[in-house]
Amino acid sequence: MRGRSGEMHVNIIHDHRQLKVYQKAFSLSMKIYELSKTFPKEELYSLTDQIRRSSRSVCSNIVEAFRRRIYPRSFASKLNESEAEAAESQNWLDFALECKFINPEIHCSCRKAYDEIIGMLVNMRRSANKWGLK
Numbered sequence: 001m002r003g004r005s006g007e008m009h010v011n012i013i014h015d016h017r018q019l020k021v022y023q024k025a026f027s028l029s030m031k032i033y034e035l036s037k038t039f040p041k042e043e044l045y046s047l048t049d050q051i052r053r054s055s056r057s058v059c060s061n062i063v064e065a066f067r068r069r070i071y072p073r074s075f076a077s078k079l080n081e082s083e084a085e086a087a088e089s090q091n092w093l094d095f096a097l098e099c100k101f102i103n104p105e106i107h108c109s110c111r112k113a114y115d116e117i118i119g120m121l122v123n124m125r126r127s128a129n130k131w132g133l134k
Contacts (some may be wrong), residue, residue: 029055076128085100
């Protein structure tokens with residue numbers, strides 16, 4: 001990107017919190033945490049625990065990937081794990097919908113958000129070499 005004087009400006013990301021994909025995943029994880037508080041107590045050690053773990057793992061794997069970007073294959077592998085955790089979270093959302101713990105609008109909204117996150121992760125993984133530290 002060029003500034004007014006013609007010089008190049010590069011947005012350098014120094015911290016995982018600056019990544020849009022991390023911000024989206026973290027926000028969605030917090031939304032799921034709040035939603036899961038309304039799940040029945042008998043689901044505490046199954047659905048509630050599982051959906052919280054998988055949604056948080058999306059974020060955690062992004063953080064690990066960011067710190068491993070010096071090794072493109074390791075970076076891509078962690079992004080792939082994050083993608084898998086996002087898909088798992090979608091699966092738990094499907095169960096929550098079928099069990100009538102969440103309404104169809106919330107389900108649709110969360111699934112779409114995970115679709116966006118997965119797309120962002122796939123794009124990052126495909127360009128893993130560009131993310132490497134020099």
